[in-house]
Amino acid sequence: MQIELLNDQGQVASKLDVPEAVFGRAYNEDLVHQVVVAFQANARQGTRAQKDREQVRHSTKKPFKQKGTGRARAGMTSSPLWRGGGRIFPNMPDENFTQKINKKMYRAGMASIFSQLAREGRLAVVDSLTVESPKTKELAAKFKAMNLDSVLLIADEVDENLYLASRNLVNVLVVEPRYADPLSLVHYRKVLVTKAAMSQLQEMFA
Numbered sequence: 001m002q003i004e005l006l007n008d009q010g011q012v013a014s015k016l017d018v019p020e021a022v023f024g025r026a027y028n029e030d031l032v033h034q035v036v037v038a039f040q041a042n043a044r045q046g047t048r049a050q051k052d053r054e055q056v057r058h059s060t061k062k063p064f065k066q067k068g069t070g071r072a073r074a075g076m077t078s079s080p081l082w083r084g085g086g087r088i089f090p091n092m093p094d095e096n097f098t099q100k101i102n103k104k105m106y107r108a109g110m111a112s113i114f115s116q117l118a119r120e121g122r123l124a125v126v127d128s129l130t131v132e133s134p135k136t137k138e139l140a141a142k143f144k145a146m147n148l149d150s151v152l153l154i155a156d157e158v159d160e161n162l163y164l165a166s167r168n169l170v171n172v173l174v175v176e177p178r179y180a181d182p183l184s185l186v187h188y189r190k191v192l193v194t195k196a197a198m199s200q201l202q203e204m205f206a
Contacts, residue, residue, distance in 0.1 A: 010146030035109035053086030134164035156196035
């Protein structure tokens with residue numbers, strides 16, 4: 001399996017041999033879907049809350065007499081059947097949305113994503129990508145010269161200059177291999193990996 005090796009102008013300089021186990025795997029759509037959904041679910045926070053009938057502010061007075069009105073009997077206005085009443089199964093702040101993904105499944109899902117990116121031509125390798133100063137303009141000019149408008153850069157080491165230069169670019173994300181997540185891999189149009197980071201990815205997902 002070979003992947004394009006780009007130069008500073010975004011042109012293909014040569015080809016780089018990569019293992020089939022990580023970058024030549026068959027695409028498993030169901031597994032990729034499960035990995036992406038689990039990643040999004042594990043990032044959720046319990047920030048919503050509803051009230052049950054005990055927590056709703058109401059009067060304990062009986063709304064109307066038991067018999068003779070022709071209406072269904074009611075004991076208090078906090079009933080979930082009433083408008084403004086409590087919820088039967090309310091959402092609580094401590095609600096747990098996490099989904100468990102086995103390590104073997106996660107590695108296989110990530111390898112499947114990398115393989116599909118390579119087949120679609122959305123994955124490329126660069127020798128290195130650094131900036132002299134923490135200037136957003138400098139990094140943006142480099143990506144513009146490479147004709148990239150939406151890019152995920154996986155670098156072996158993200159120094160302070162590279163981090164500060166990239167954080168204000170809307171369609172650019174710079175991460176180390178251990179922080180590469182399935183959602184970002186699917187989201188960005190182009191994924192750039194440095195040579196040193198490529199060897200780390202091979203160790204992680206082979």
